Amino acid sequence: MTAEDTDAPVTARRVFALAVPALGVLAAEPLYVLVDTAVVGHLGAVPLAGLALGGTVLSVLTSQLTFLSYGTTARTARLYGAGRRTEAVAEGGQATWLAIFVGLAVLVFGQLFAHPILSALAGNPAVADAAASWLRIAIIGAPAILITLAGNGWMRGIQDTVRPLYYILAGNVLSAIACPLLVYPLGFGLEGSAIANVLAQYTAAGLFLIALRSERSMVRPRWNIMKAQMVLGRDLILRSLSFQICFLSAAAVAARESAAALGAHQIVYQLWVFLSLILDSLAIAAQALIGAELGAERVARARAAAWQITRYSFALGVFLALVFAALAGVLPHVFTNDEAVLAQVPHAWWLFVAQQPVAGIVFALDGVLLGAADTRFLRTTTLACALGAFLPLIWLSWAFGWGLTGIWIGLTMFLVTRMVAVVLRTRSTHWAVAGA
Structure with missing residues (x-):
C-alpha cells in the first residue's frame, strides 16, 4: 500500500x-x-x-x-x-x-x-x-x-x-x-x-x-470495444427493466383500487422521482470518483470515498425527509383540490418520507458499485429484491385490499432489501478490483 x-x-x-x-x-x-x-x-x-x-x-x-x-x-x-x-x-x-x-x-x-x-x-x-x-x-x-x-x-x-x-x-x-x-x-x-x-x-x-x-x-x-460495452449494457438493461415492471404494476394496482388512489399515487410517485434525481446526482459523482480511484489502483481511497459519499447522501436523504415531512399538510394541495385524492395521499406520504434516508444510502452505493463496474451483482440483487419484495407486496395489496399503504410498503421493502445487499457488498472487497 x-x-x-x-x-x-x-x-x-x-x-x-x-x-x-x-x-x-x-x-x-x-x-x-x-x-x-x-x-x-x-x-x-x-x-x-x-x-x-x-x-x-x-x-x-x-x-x-x-x-x-x-x-x-x-x-x-x-x-x-x-x-x-x-x-x-x-x-x-x-x-x-x-x-x-x-x-x-x-x-x-x-x-x-x-x-x-x-x-x-x-x-x-x-x-x-x-x-x-x-x-x-x-x-x-x-x-x-x-x-x-x-x-x-x-x-x-x-x-x-x-x-x-x-x-x-x-x-x-x-x-x-x-x-x-x-x-x-x-x-x-x-x-x-x-x-x-x-x-x-x-x-x-x-x-x-x-x-x-x-x-x-x-x-x-472497434467492434471488440463495442461488444464489451454491450455486455455491460445487458446487465444494466435487465436491472432497468425490473424497475419498469414494478412501477407499472404499482400504477395498475392503484388504478384498480380507485381513481382517487391512482391520483394520490401519481402525486407522491412524481415527487419520489424528483427526489431520486437529486440523490442520483451524488451517485453520478460516486461513479466518476470510484472508477478513477480504482483505475489509479488506490483501493483504500476508493473504499474510503465510497463511505464518505454515502454519508453525504444519507445526510441529504435525512434533510429531504424532514423537509417533506414539514410540507405534508401543504404540498399535496398544490397538485390537487380533490378531497378524495387528498384523503388517499397520507397512505403513501409518510412511507415516502421515511424512505429518503434509506434511498440516500442505496443511491450512493449503487453509484459506487456502478463506478466499479460491478453490474452483475447490481443486476442480480435488483431483480431479486424486485421479484422477492416489491412485486409480491404490490399484488398482495390488490388481493387483500391494502391499497396505497401496501403498495408503498412494497417500495419501502424494495429499498430496504437493496440497502442491505449493497451495504454488505461494499463492506466486502469483491467490488474493489484495481486497474484500468
Missing part, C-alpha cells in the same frame, strides 16, 4: 463539484417535458393525451439504453484514473458509434411499429393517431438522444460534468423557444412539439460530437 493510498478521501467540495452540474443535466429533461406539456395542453385533450402516450413510449425505449451513459462512465473513469485520458475519451468515441448504430435501429423500429404499439396502448383511435403522429417525428431524434447519453457517460468519466450541462441546456433552451412558435404561429400543432424535440436532441448531440472531434477521438468503430 502506498502513502497515496492512505491519504484522506475525496473532499465534499470535489464531490459536489461533480454532483451539482450532474443534477442540472438530470433535471433538464423533466423541466423540458413540463414546458412541452404546458404548450400542447392548450391544443385540447386529444393532442395532450397523444403527447403523454407518445412521450411515454419514447421514454421507455430510451431509458432501457442508459447503459450508454452509466456503463461508459464506469469504463472511462478507470482509464482516466490510470492516467490514460486519451484512451478514456476514445472509449467515449466507441460508445458514441454504438449509440449511432443502436439509435438507427430504434428509429427504424419506431417508424415500423409506432402505430400498432400506440393503438394497443391507447384504446382510443383518435389518441393513438395523435400519439403516432408525434412519435414518428420525435423518434427521428433517437440517435441524437443516445449520442447524448454516451457523451454524458464519457465526460462524467473524465470528471467533467459542467460541459454536459451547457450542452443539454443549449438544446433545451432552443426547444423551449421553438416549441410554442412551431405549435401556434407556424401552425404545426402537436407535430410542432415533436419537431422542437428533435431540434433540441440534435443540438445537444452535435455539441457532444464537436467535443469528441476536438479530442480527435471519433475514430473508426
Whole structure:
C-alpha cells in the first residue's frame, strides 16, 4: 500500500463539484417535458393525451439504453484514473458509434411499429393517431438522444460534468423557444412539439460530437470495444427493466383500487422521482470518483470515498425527509383540490418520507458499485429484491385490499432489501478490483 493510498478521501467540495452540474443535466429533461406539456395542453385533450402516450413510449425505449451513459462512465473513469485520458475519451468515441448504430435501429423500429404499439396502448383511435403522429417525428431524434447519453457517460468519466450541462441546456433552451412558435404561429400543432424535440436532441448531440472531434477521438468503430460495452449494457438493461415492471404494476394496482388512489399515487410517485434525481446526482459523482480511484489502483481511497459519499447522501436523504415531512399538510394541495385524492395521499406520504434516508444510502452505493463496474451483482440483487419484495407486496395489496399503504410498503421493502445487499457488498472487497 502506498502513502497515496492512505491519504484522506475525496473532499465534499470535489464531490459536489461533480454532483451539482450532474443534477442540472438530470433535471433538464423533466423541466423540458413540463414546458412541452404546458404548450400542447392548450391544443385540447386529444393532442395532450397523444403527447403523454407518445412521450411515454419514447421514454421507455430510451431509458432501457442508459447503459450508454452509466456503463461508459464506469469504463472511462478507470482509464482516466490510470492516467490514460486519451484512451478514456476514445472509449467515449466507441460508445458514441454504438449509440449511432443502436439509435438507427430504434428509429427504424419506431417508424415500423409506432402505430400498432400506440393503438394497443391507447384504446382510443383518435389518441393513438395523435400519439403516432408525434412519435414518428420525435423518434427521428433517437440517435441524437443516445449520442447524448454516451457523451454524458464519457465526460462524467473524465470528471467533467459542467460541459454536459451547457450542452443539454443549449438544446433545451432552443426547444423551449421553438416549441410554442412551431405549435401556434407556424401552425404545426402537436407535430410542432415533436419537431422542437428533435431540434433540441440534435443540438445537444452535435455539441457532444464537436467535443469528441476536438479530442480527435471519433475514430473508426472497434467492434471488440463495442461488444464489451454491450455486455455491460445487458446487465444494466435487465436491472432497468425490473424497475419498469414494478412501477407499472404499482400504477395498475392503484388504478384498480380507485381513481382517487391512482391520483394520490401519481402525486407522491412524481415527487419520489424528483427526489431520486437529486440523490442520483451524488451517485453520478460516486461513479466518476470510484472508477478513477480504482483505475489509479488506490483501493483504500476508493473504499474510503465510497463511505464518505454515502454519508453525504444519507445526510441529504435525512434533510429531504424532514423537509417533506414539514410540507405534508401543504404540498399535496398544490397538485390537487380533490378531497378524495387528498384523503388517499397520507397512505403513501409518510412511507415516502421515511424512505429518503434509506434511498440516500442505496443511491450512493449503487453509484459506487456502478463506478466499479460491478453490474452483475447490481443486476442480480435488483431483480431479486424486485421479484422477492416489491412485486409480491404490490399484488398482495390488490388481493387483500391494502391499497396505497401496501403498495408503498412494497417500495419501502424494495429499498430496504437493496440497502442491505449493497451495504454488505461494499463492506466486502469483491467490488474493489484495481486497474484500468
